[in-house]
Amino acid sequence: MNRDIYTDKIFIPHFLPFYLKMKSIFGSGVYLQEDNATYHRGGWLGQLKNAWECRVMEWPSSSPDLNLIENIWQWMKYRISERRHKIKNARDMELAVVEVWGLLTAGVLMNLVTSMLRRLTQCKKNKGGATKY
Numbered sequence: 001m002n003r004d005i006y007t008d009k010i011f012i013p014h015f016l017p018f019y020l021k022m023k024s025i026f027g028s029g030v031y032l033q034e035d036n037a038t039y040h041r042g043g044w045l046g047q048l049k050n051a052w053e054c055r056v057m058e059w060p061s062s063s064p065d066l067n068l069i070e071n072i073w074q075w076m077k078y079r080i081s082e083r084r085h086k087i088k089n090a091r092d093m094e095l096a097v098v099e100v101w102g103l104l105t106a107g108v109l110m111n112l113v114t115s116m117l118r119r120l121t122q123c124k125k126n127k128g129g130a131t132k133y
Helices: 003-029 043-051 068-081 090-103 106-114 116-125
Strands: none
Touching (some): 003 043, 068 090
16 A cells, blocks of 8 residues: 555545545544554645645554454454355455444444543553553
8 A cells, every 4th residue: 555545546535525424414523543554644645634624633653552443353353263264265255254344233333432431541541552452
């Protein structure tokens, strides 16, 4: 991945319309959270974010994993691993990912969201170090 691919294939066609829609619904309290990959910053992309007034969440580059999407990926990996002997090729894996994504419920998401205060408290207690999450 590089900044041009990220900008052209992900940011402009997918993220930006979603972000603008969320801003129209929820107002200026909407933030973009990224993982500090180098292709998320600077250059034309930085100018684009400024032009569209994208508010970017401050996120330390070596932070503990407080990004909830990582926990969703972990949840999915666990469910996919249960059928690992049945996956023989890339197409089987693609089908498994789509199927498992469809099993993701509002309850799973709410558990992650409600755990956020505990995660932040643990992070603060550990002075930014690793947490049990």
